[in-house]
Amino acid sequence: MPSHAYLTLENYFQRISTLSGIESVLHWDSATVMPEGGSQTRGEQIAELRATLHDLMTTPKIEELIDAAETDKSLTKWQCANVKEMRRKWINATALDADLVIALSKAEVACETAWREARSMGNFKIVLPKLECLVPLIRESATARANKLKVGTYDALLNTYESGYSSNKIAALFSNLETFLPGLLNDVIEHQKSRPFIIPKGPFSEEKQRELGKRFMLDLGFDFKHGRLDVSQHPFCGGVPEDIRITTRFNKNDFTSSLMGILHESGHALYERGLPKNWRLQPVGEPLGMAMHESQSLLIEMQVCRSRDFVEFAAPIIREFLGDGGPAWHSENLYRLHTEVKRSFIRVEADEVSYPLHVILRFQLEKAIIEDSLKISDLPLAWNEKFEKLMGISVPNDQYGCLQDIHWYDGAWGYFPTYTLGALIASQLFQSAIIQIPSIPQDIRNGNFSPLIAWLERNIHQTGKLLESEELLERVTSKPLDPFFFKNHLRSRYLS
Amino acid sequence: MPSHAYLTLENYFQRISTLSGIESVLHWDSATVMPEGGSQTRGEQIAELRATLHDLMTTPKIEELIDAAETDKSLTKWQCANVKEMRRKWINATALDADLVIALSKAEVACETAWREARSMGNFKIVLPKLECLVPLIRESATARANKLKVGTYDALLNTYESGYSSNKIAALFSNLETFLPGLLNDVIEHQKSRPFIIPKGPFSEEKQRELGKRFMLDLGFDFKHGRLDVSQHPFCGGVPEDIRITTRFNKNDFTSSLMGILHESGHALYERGLPKNWRLQPVGEPLGMAMHESQSLLIEMQVCRSRDFVEFAAPIIREFLGDGGPAWHSENLYRLHTEVKRSFIRVEADEVSYPLHVILRFQLEKAIIEDSLKISDLPLAWNEKFEKLMGISVPNDQYGCLQDIHWYDGAWGYFPTYTLGALIASQLFQSAIIQIPSIPQDIRNGNFSPLIAWLERNIHQTGKLLESEELLERVTSKPLDPFFFKNHLRSRYLS
Numbered sequence: 005m006p007s008h009a010y011l012t013l014e015n016y017f018q019r020i021s022t023l024s025g026i027e028s029v030l031h032w033d034s035a036t037v038m039p040e041g042g043s044q045t046r047g048e049q050i051a052e053l054r055a056t057l058h059d060l061m062t063t064p065k066i067e068e069l070i071d072a073a074e075t076d077k078s079l080t081k082w083q084c085a086n087v088k089e090m091r092r093k094w095i096n097a098t099a100l101d102a103d104l105v106i107a108l109s110k111a112e113v114a115c116e117t118a119w120r121e122a123r124s125m126g127n128f129k130i131v132l133p134k135l136e137c138l139v140p141l142i143r144e145s146a147t148a149r150a151n152k153l154k155v156g157t158y159d160a161l162l163n164t165y166e167s168g169y170s171s172n173k174i175a176a177l178f179s180n181l182e183t184f185l186p187g188l189l190n191d192v193i194e195h196q197k198s199r200p201f202i203i204p205k206g207p208f209s210e211e212k213q214r215e216l217g218k219r220f221m222l223d224l225g226f227d228f229k230h231g232r233l234d235v236s237q238h239p240f241c242g243g244v245p246e247d248i249r250i251t252t253r254f255n256k257n258d259f260t261s262s263l264m265g266i267l268h269e270s271g272h273a274l275y276e277r278g279l280p281k282n283w284r285l286q287p288v289g290e291p292l293g294m295a296m297h298e299s300q301s302l303l304i305e306m307q308v309c310r311s312r313d314f315v316e317f318a319a320p321i322i323r324e325f326l327g328d329g330g331p332a333w334h335s336e337n338l339y340r341l342h343t344e345v346k347r348s349f350i351r352v353e354a355d356e357v358s359y360p361l362h363v364i365l366r367f368q369l370e371k372a373i374i375e376d377s378l379k380i381s382d383l384p385l386a387w388n389e390k391f392e393k394l395m396g397i398s399v400p401n402d403q404y405g406c407l408q409d410i411h412w413y414d415g416a417w418g419y420f421p422t423y424t425l426g427a428l429i430a431s432q433l434f435q436s437a438i439i440q441i442p443s444i445p446q447d448i449r450n451g452n453f454s455p456l457i458a459w460l461e462r463n464i465h466q467t468g469k470l471l472e473s474e475e476l477l478e479r480v481t482s483k484p485l486d487p488f489f490f491k492n493h494l495r496s497r498y499l500s
Numbered sequence: 501m502p503s504h505a506y507l508t509l510e511n512y513f514q515r516i517s518t519l520s521g522i523e524s525v526l527h528w529d530s531a532t533v534m535p536e537g538g539s540q541t542r543g544e545q546i547a548e549l550r551a552t553l554h555d556l557m558t559t560p561k562i563e564e565l566i567d568a569a570e571t572d573k574s575l576t577k578w579q580c581a582n583v584k585e586m587r588r589k590w591i592n593a594t595a596l597d598a599d600l601v602i603a604l605s606k607a608e609v610a611c612e613t614a615w616r617e618a619r620s621m622g623n624f625k626i627v628l629p630k631l632e633c634l635v636p637l638i639r640e641s642a643t644a645r646a647n648k649l650k651v652g653t654y655d656a657l658l659n660t661y662e663s664g665y666s667s668n669k670i671a672a673l674f675s676n677l678e679t680f681l682p683g684l685l686n687d688v689i690e691h692q693k694s695r696p697f698i699i700p701k702g703p704f705s706e707e708k709q710r711e712l713g714k715r716f717m718l719d720l721g722f723d724f725k726h727g728r729l730d731v732s733q734h735p736f737c738g739g740v741p742e743d744i745r746i747t748t749r750f751n752k753n754d755f756t757s758s759l760m761g762i763l764h765e766s767g768h769a770l771y772e773r774g775l776p777k778n779w780r781l782q783p784v785g786e787p788l789g790m791a792m793h794e795s796q797s798l799l800i801e802m803q804v805c806r807s808r809d810f811v812e813f814a815a816p817i818i819r820e821f822l823g824d825g826g827p828a829w830h831s832e833n834l835y836r837l838h839t840e841v842k843r844s845f846i847r848v849e850a851d852e853v854s855y856p857l858h859v860i861l862r863f864q865l866e867k868a869i870i871e872d873s874l875k876i877s878d879l880p881l882a883w884n885e886k887f888e889k890l891m892g893i894s895v896p897n898d899q900y901g902c903l904q905d906i907h908w909y910d911g912a913w914g915y916f917p918t919y920t921l922g923a924l925i926a927s928q929l930f931q932s933a934i935i936q937i938p939s940i941p942q943d944i945r946n947g948n949f950s951p952l953i954a955w956l957e958r959n960i961h962q963t964g965k966l967l968e969s970e971e972l973l974e975r976v977t978s979k980p981l982d983p984f985f986f987k988n989h990l991r992s993r994y995l996s
Contacts, residue, residue, distance in 0.1 A: 019548060019551075022544055022545055022548040023545075023548055023549070023552070025541065025545055026522060026526065026545050026548075026549060029525065029526060029529055029545070030522065030525060033525055033529065037533070037728065038743060039724060039725055039726055039727055039728060039743055040725055041723070041725040041726035041727075041742055041743065042726065042739075042740070042742050042743030044742065045521065045740055045742040045743060046743070048518055049518055049519075049521055049522050049525070052515055052518040052519055052522075053519070053522060055515075056519065227537070228535060229535055229536055229537040230535055230537035230538065231535055231537075232533065232535055243538075244538070244541055246537055246538050246540065246541040247534060247535055247537065247538030247541060247542070
């Protein structure tokens, strides 16, 4: 029997987690249906709910209970992992004193507001003073966390999003990719010159695009009794495992971006939905960090849905919903459309070959700024130099450079690396899945996704946070994270 | 300067009110967009939020602060009224001990579940044992509140929904109506025999009905930057003043029910939207009880939108959205359609002449049960006898009788009288408004609602809870609540 301390903690965290679920309803509502006049009140509601959650997380008795539970010898390994996550949450909640939290929150709002203007004007100087206020606060909060977590300053920021990988490990992985990708990018672009494609001609009605998206969501196992598809300006996956809400935005002349967006978010949704039911509302029952989460969306979008096998299955269906008998709708053409590689300035529009280069750039720059080896005012110059070196094209202005992403300006430092970690994990998992279940490619070609999804559920989703990210990856694939799989995937998809 | 105690209370209630606003978002979501598989989790979220609110309301320091604020001589009349409402909220929150709250909540769920089966089977016996468990708990909670509020037991229940009217006052008003309405009902039905009408033929698309509803909402001043119209099984008005959400349900063959429903809910919405902005999130800034709230919806629906003036304005618009050139769409025919009176068994389908009879029946029976002068097992018999006496038709089975409404079975005892109090208040307000602004009927005929709405805002909406309901009514109309106005309205609309 677990101790009274442990059981009290379970009750307590169940309460916290239930209230957190409410926050995700509020976010979904804000992004999809809320009339614009409701935004200030909504901001106050979210702030009040967070304050309530913060009060709950920082109540003094929690620490005593965690201390007691950590010495409880009767706990199962799931319960032990649960206590470990409780400790991590508690440290993150209590590491910062209230004044710093308020100062950070204000600086983030001010900086994000200035960023919107700076981006639309293409003028970094507009946001520079606000960013120079924000970064020292980010550094201060990172230092406070770092001391408690006993890690480096930048690693404390990484830790907020993904605790599985140190900055040294990431630097090594990224340096490996940095020596490989620019050359590959050249080769692929050269290679694709001999494989032209036709862009299917719209307009495609929102209604038809939605139906098509829902059709593939159903194929993947998305359960509409426990979820929805809606429209928002920035696609996301929100809600709670019993009620998963994904969103997309429809472009009348380009069905691919919305369709691939839906499939990407469906990968996130399947992860949330597959989390261990017995540990629902407990810290150990949550998804691993953002790297593993992104691996699940990229596995579905990039590994599965941009594969030739998937396109063979999907082409007749896409044609049925949107197309005519023309050559643009043939599977070979759609495959070329879905795997086009090109140099681009904008990260969110990048293909999977060049995407990591966007991330490597950001990782190196944000780490340098946090470690004070790069001045904030030098950011545009450093960005443009490094970008040209990595991508071979020169940034025309900061809208296409260091002003393009919201992350740094609303306080999300340390987030960027998770995108590429996710891509690496996705490749490694998918190749392992195929080794373990060789029928998977043919199953996909037949529109039968359940062997793969069941494998993901069993191996990844249902383990929650029982293991650290890399420990889990090694258990499932017999190897620590290795860029070999990603490079192998890119070579075989884009050069053969 | 107000005391520290008072200012602390304002902060504290602002926090409580903000969290309550979240609850209304959750309710809206559950009723309109939530997938069915999300309902259990949603129930847990709402329960957790309520528990959090209850903890906040019952924290011991609140009572000390209210005690102190009540002796603060520096407060303005608004601040004094605010403290009075805080006291009332505090009493209601603390009157019941936790065990009783839990027992009540369980008994309500069990009774409501049994009621759904009982109603569908038309068999009162199925729900009787659950109701016999629930009623003593309702009585116990009423007694606990009554002792603290120093009112009678049934009055303590009324007080939950509307604090402005005692059961004695209501009994007197209803007895007045009871002597008048059955005769009037006969006369009106006789009178309408010579005024036949044609039912406009559907189907009417949901899209067109929605557009029509929105058109009239805009005419009434509903601001879609601060609100929405959606579909739910049971129409309601929810949200917060900055983001008001009303709902309706569309019937393909009957556009009137949905349209009138939209106009009714718009009346509720205008009230919420017009509440005093300076007192937003404070108890004194909330709407008065359910009687005044219902008066605002009935004023818009019954006094304004079923009037001949409105129909003259609306008929060409309705025709444009839904109709053809046929006689069913002429204003005289639409007016007859919108003012049809008939005897019916079902309250929610009743017209405004017979509606109070449904309410009087329920008021007398629920009061008798709470005061233990009627046995619960005798309810169907008592219902059917009284119904036939009031309405002149005999109930074929309990589906059409005492099983038709959810209220008693989910614990809402003391709610019914507010419907008819609302109807009386609406008549009195509307007739006063016309005396004060004689152009109102012609304005309505011209589709200009702003003189009336501005009058309501100034006189009712913007006063929040500064005065008690009847005090406010007397200030605005120079008379306490008097059934004369309602009777006058019915006679002039239905017999001339």
